[in-house]
Amino acid sequence: MxxxxxxxxxxxxxxxxxxxxxxxAGGFIGLNLCRxxxxxxxxxxxxxxxxxxxxxxxxxxxxQAEFGDTAALxxxxxxxxxxxxxxxxxxxxxxxxxxxxxxxINGVASVELLGLCRAAGVRRMVFVSSGGTVYGVPxxxxxxxxxxxxxxxxxxxxxxxxEKHLGLLAHRHGLHSVVLRAANPYxxxxxxxxxxxxxxxxxxxxxxxxxxxxxxxxxxxxxxxxVEDLVAAMLRAAVHAxxxxxxxxxxxxxxxxxxxxxxxxxxLGLRGAEIHHHPARPVxxxxxxxxxxxxxxxxxxxxxxxWMAGLxxxxxxxxxxxxxxxxxxxxR
Amino acid sequence: MxxxxxxxxxxxxxxxxxxxxxxxAGGFIGLNLCRxxxxxxxxxxxxxxxxxxxxxxxxxxxxQAEFGDTAALxxxxxxxxxxxxxxxxxxxxxxxxxxxxxxxINGVASVELLGLCRAAGVRRMVFVSSGGTVYGVPxxxxxxxxxxxxxxxxxxxxxxxxEKHLGLLAHRHGLHSVVLRAANPYxxxxxxxxxxxxxxxxxxxxxxxxxxxxxxxxxxxxxxxxVEDLVAAMLRAAVHAxxxxxxxxxxxxxxxxxxxxxxxxxxLGLRGAEIHHHPARPVxxxxxxxxxxxxxxxxxxxxxxxWMAGLxxxxxxxxxxxxxxxxxxxxR
Numbered sequence: 001m002x003x004x005x006x007x008x009x010x011x012x013x014x015x016x017x018x019x020x021x022x023x024x025a026g027g028f029i030g031l032n033l034c035r036x037x038x039x040x041x042x043x044x045x046x047x048x049x050x051x052x053x054x055x056x057x058x059x060x061x062x063x064q065a066e067f068g069d070t071a072a073l074x075x076x077x078x079x080x081x082x083x084x085x086x087x088x089x090x091x092x093x094x095x096x097x098x099x100x101x102x103x104x105i106n107g108v109a110s111v112e113l114l115g116l117c118r119a120a121g122v123r124r125m126v127f128v129s130s131g132g133t134v135y136g137v138p139x140x141x142x143x144x145x146x147x148x149x150x151x152x153x154x155x156x157x158x159x160x161x162x163e164k165h166l167g168l169l170a171h172r173h174g175l176h177s178v179v180l181r182a183a184n185p186y187x188x189x190x191x192x193x194x195x196x197x198x199x200x201x202x203x204x205x206x207x208x209x210x211x212x213x214x215x216x217x218x219x220x221x222x223x224x225x226x227v228e229d230l231v232a233a234m235l236r237a238a239v240h241a242x243x244x245x246x247x248x249x250x251x252x253x254x255x256x257x258x259x260x261x262x263x264x265x266x267x268l269g270l271r272g273a274e275i276h277h278h279p280a281r282p283v284x285x286x287x288x289x290x291x292x293x294x295x296x297x298x299x300x301x302x303x304x305x306x307w308m309a310g311l312x313x314x315x316x317x318x319x320x321x322x323x324x325x326x327x328x329x330x331x332r
Numbered sequence: 333m334x335x336x337x338x339x340x341x342x343x344x345x346x347x348x349x350x351x352x353x354x355x356x357a358g359g360f361i362g363l364n365l366c367r368x369x370x371x372x373x374x375x376x377x378x379x380x381x382x383x384x385x386x387x388x389x390x391x392x393x394x395x396q397a398e399f400g401d402t403a404a405l406x407x408x409x410x411x412x413x414x415x416x417x418x419x420x421x422x423x424x425x426x427x428x429x430x431x432x433x434x435x436x437i438n439g440v441a442s443v444e445l446l447g448l449c450r451a452a453g454v455r456r457m458v459f460v461s462s463g464g465t466v467y468g469v470p471x472x473x474x475x476x477x478x479x480x481x482x483x484x485x486x487x488x489x490x491x492x493x494x495e496k497h498l499g500l501l502a503h504r505h506g507l508h509s510v511v512l513r514a515a516n517p518y519x520x521x522x523x524x525x526x527x528x529x530x531x532x533x534x535x536x537x538x539x540x541x542x543x544x545x546x547x548x549x550x551x552x553x554x555x556x557x558x559v560e561d562l563v564a565a566m567l568r569a570a571v572h573a574x575x576x577x578x579x580x581x582x583x584x585x586x587x588x589x590x591x592x593x594x595x596x597x598x599x600l601g602l603r604g605a606e607i608h609h610h611p612a613r614p615v616x617x618x619x620x621x622x623x624x625x626x627x628x629x630x631x632x633x634x635x636x637x638x639w640m641a642g643l644x645x646x647x648x649x650x651x652x653x654x655x656x657x658x659x660x661x662x663x664r
Contacts, residue, residue, distance in 0.1 A: 099497065100444040104436065112432040136503075146480070150496070152503045157496045164482070164489040165431065171468075171484045172614050282504050 014239035016041035019079055023113070024086030025062070026051035028190045028197070029128060029227060033084060034058055036231045047076045048087065052191050053321055067109050070116060077120035082238045085127045085162075087113065092133065092155040093195050096283050099154035107158045114165050117175065124176050126237045127166055128230075130159045131181035131248050131290045132222065141254075142223075142291035145181070145246050153283040163246070170245065178237035180230075183250030183290050187227035187310065188317035198257065199224060202264050203315050204322060212273050216280030218258035221287040223250040226305035236299040244298050250290035251303045267311045346571035348373035353408055355445070356418030357394070358383035360522040360529070361460060361559060365416060366390055368563045379408045380419065384523050385653055399441050402448060409452035414570045417459045417494075419445065424465065424487040425527045428615050431486035439490045443497050450501055456508050458569045459498055460562075462491045463513035463580050463622045464554065473586075474555075474623035477513070477578050485615040495578070502577065510569035512562070515582030515622050519559035519642060520649035530589065531556060534596050535647050536654060544605050548612030550590035553619040555582040558637035568631040576630050582622030583635045599643045 020037050024030045025046030035058050037044045045061040065072035067087045077083065087110065095102035117125060133156030134149050151157045169175040190197040192204035205212050233249045255263070261273050295301050352369050356362045357378030367390050369376045377393040397404035399419045409415065419442065427434035449457060465488030466481050483489045501507040522529040524536035537544050565581045587595075593605050627633050 098447075099500075100440055100447055103443050103493075104440045108432055108436045108440070111435050115430075115432055136499075148478070149481075150499050150503075152500055154497070154500065157493065157500065160496065161435075161489065161493055164492065165486070167468075167482050168431075168484055168486065168489065171482075 013040075015082075015235060017043060018238075019043045019045070019081045020084065020238070021045045021047060021076055021080035021082070022084045022086065023073075023076075024048045025060075026057065027086060029185060029230065030084075030086050031056050031058075031189045032187065032227045032231050033086070033234055034060055036228075036235060040235060045076060045080065047073070051189075053189060056189055067106075067113070070112065073113065073116055074120065077116055077122060080120070080122055082124045082126065083117055083122050084234065084238070085110075085113070085125055092153055092283055095155040095158065096153060099157075102154050103158060103161075107161055110158075110162045111165050114162070114169055118169055118173055122175060124238065125166065125178070126234050127162060127177060127179050128234070129163055129179050129181045130156055131183050131250060132288050133285075134160050134163070134181060135285075135288070137285050138287060138289075141287065142250075142252065142289045143248070144291040145248055145294055152285060155283075167245075176241075177245060178240055179246045180233055180237055180249045181247065181290070182230055183223035183225040183248075183288070185225050185227045185230050187314050190227070190314075192318065192322075198222075199260060199264070199311070199314060200318065202261060203268075203311070204318050206264055206268055206270060206273060207315065207318060207322065211276045212261055213276050213278060214257055214261070215278045215284065217277070218261070218275070219256050219286075220280075220284055221254040221256050221289065223252070223254055223289045224260070224307075225249060225251050225303065226310040229303045229305050232304070233295060233299065233301050236301050240299055242298060244294065247295040247299065248290035248292050249295055249301075250292050251307075252290070252292050253307075254287060254289035263307065263311060267308055267315065345372075347414075347567060349375060350570075351375045351377070351411055351413045352416065352570070353377045353379060353412035353414070354416045354418065355405075355408075356380045357392075358389065359418060361517060361562065362416075362418045363388050363390075363521045364519065364559045364563050365418070365566055366392055368560075368567060372567060377408060377412065379405070383521075385521060388521055399438075399445070402444065405445065405448055406452065409448060409454060412452070412454055414456045414458065415449055415454050416566065416570070417442075417445070417457055424485055424615055427487040427490065428485060431489075434486050434490060435493075439493050442490075442494045446494070446497050446501055450505055450507055454507060456570065457498065457510070458566050459494060459509060459511050460566070461495055461511050461513045462488055463515050463582060464620045465617075466492050466495070466513060467617075467620070469617050470619060470621075473619065474582075474584065474621045475580070476623040477580055477626055484617060487615075499577075508573075509577060510572055511578045512565055512569055512581045513579065513622070514562055515555035515557040515580075515620070517557050517559045517562050519646050522559070522646075524650065524654075530554075531592060531596070531643070531646060532650065534593060535600075535643070536650050538596055538600055538602060538605060539647065539650060539654065543608045544593055545608050545610060546589055546593075547610045547616065549609070550593070550607070551588050551618075552612075552616055553586040553588050553621065555584070555586055555621045556592070556639075557581060557583050557635065558642040561635045561637050564636070565627060565631065565633050568633050572631055574630060576626065579627040579631065580622040580624050581627055581633075582624050583639075584622070584624050585639075586619060586621035595639065595643060599640055599647065
């Protein structure tokens with residue numbers, strides 16, 4: 001791997017021929033990442049549950065197994081040069097209902113996974129953490145990486161737990177890792193019905209002529225990042241050899257949920273979305289916008305996707321897959 | 333409870349008649365805490381494993397049960413006004429051998445305990461965290477509470493995990509808690525043979541005419557806090573009603589292990605301790621001294637125990653109990 005070139009690098013530069021293991025390859029980010037890695041010429045091995053979208057999985061080496069299957073994991077880790085850790089199982093709402101269960105199932109499995117990586121001699125990892133939850137209620141905006149981390153959700157705490165164990169492995173065992181604290185990703189392959197992914201849900205419901213659902217007054221502000229931009233950051237992180245190991249990845253722009261509804265309507269040429277308001281969720285911070293100056297400076301990365309173009313691409317993808325998914329919208 | 337008076341308060345002021353539950357009451361800190369609470373007139377209920385020292389348990393309501401016994405815990409929590417959380421099971425070395433197991437056993441049990449506290453309607457908790465491990469390698473000295481938390485031990489990470497869950501409960505459910513990041517406590521009731529508590533181990537071995545054991549070159553610097561001072565901070569924390577919920581508790585003074593050996597010899601009137609050096613442990617940070625200006629200012633607390641007097645008291649206590657503990661010194 002070429003660890004030297006960073007600035008001005010072509011996407012995926014330095015990954016050609018590199019044996020990359022993607023844990024959680026069947027998920028939203030995983031599918032996008034696998035495609036980008038294949039385009040970059042990497043030898044990609046996907047691991048995880050089957051993808052939610054038939055035919056979405058590109059042509060790659062594939063192990064279908066659960067997170068907790070240590071035998072399958074151990075075999076997959078053998079010879080992997082870079083491991084992308086996207087496993088995590090839960091969505092925020094599930095973690096909230098039973099924090100101890102989320103810790104027992106997802107937290108423990110994640111720490112066990114790190115132990116397996118160490119035992120297998122893995123040298124590099126990229127972990128996608130949650131820039132939207134690890135900081136808690138922001139004291140300053142945009143939020144820099146050295147902001148205090150006081151999550152108001154169990155989901156955020158357990159992402160932080162994995163970050164800390166990665167730090168320990170780096171310090172004690174020289175297992176180099178990069179943590180990307182990602183903003184709210186959106187784009188193709190995001191399910192509109194998993195309780196995570198507000199943009200996919202909004203577009204899908206507008207396409208179906210259904211009212212949109214908003215928790216609280218819709219003034220909650222989020223930082224929406226196109227998944228292609230997130231994946232580009234992950235490819236840079238995979239060949240990053242510098243000291244800095246923690247980066248925010250976001251668009252740098254805050255948008256309220258009502259702004260997003262208006263943008264979606266403008267993109268679809270619709271007007272007057274009917275909004276069903278549900279009670280605000282205590283797990284939601286009022287605002288989250290990430291300071292992305294560190295990743296710009298150190299990895300030479302910047303968000304590239306135009307907001308309206310990103311929404312359009314998401315809508316096109318949803319138009320293609322939704323007819324095959326009966327009931328996808330009511331389960332959200 | 334009188335929540336108003338803080339400065340210049342008598343030790344335990346405001347706790348008379350308060351129903352206090354001490355989880356982990358049979359341990360080193362727990363035994364000292366129970367005695368102080370009883371002196372302050374609190375209604376004390378101790379919970380935990382039997383104390384290591386026969387006869388050490390004062391006359392109090394006592395539930396002998398394991399950490400994970402949710403039925404016994406639920407019953408104990410009923411009606412408790414203040415809960416002191418000293419359970420944690422592991423010592424640093426055990427957590428290090430298998431971080432995932434430590435998380436599965438101690439981390440999960442701790443988070444389950446917090447869920448039980450919330451369900452039982454507990455309003456106040458005091459948690460003793462680890463000022464010696466949560467910060468990791470210090471970037472500045474003494475270490476203030478807003479120093480980054482990058483532990484280099486699983487023990488430290490899992491203390492931090494509990495801190496974060498306490499923060500979530502405070503934010504989301506109004507369960508008020510105070511976190512005390514304690515320096516290295518020493519004093520009566522500390523076992524010389526558990527792999528934690530270097531002062532007890534040093535004194536016990538010198539009393540027995542045995543060589544002392546030092547990991548590394550003995551230049552590692554620690555902040556040693558007499559347990560009576562820690563307990564005084566816990567009593568203040570129990571009646572603290574202010575916004576600030578996180579405090580370092582230390583002596584404010586750093587001492588190397590070799591300094592401690594010299595102090596112990598001076599206190600015992602001995603000379604020329606034979607030192608057996610073992611390899612340095614990667615889990616040990618090179619130096620740890622806590623900045624205690626916040627707790628001085630906000631809780632009006634200060635360390636009171638003179639260093640040599642503290643060592644003398646510890647030696648007197650050890651002289652009284654060691655003859656009954658065959659093999660206590662070789663197991664360290």
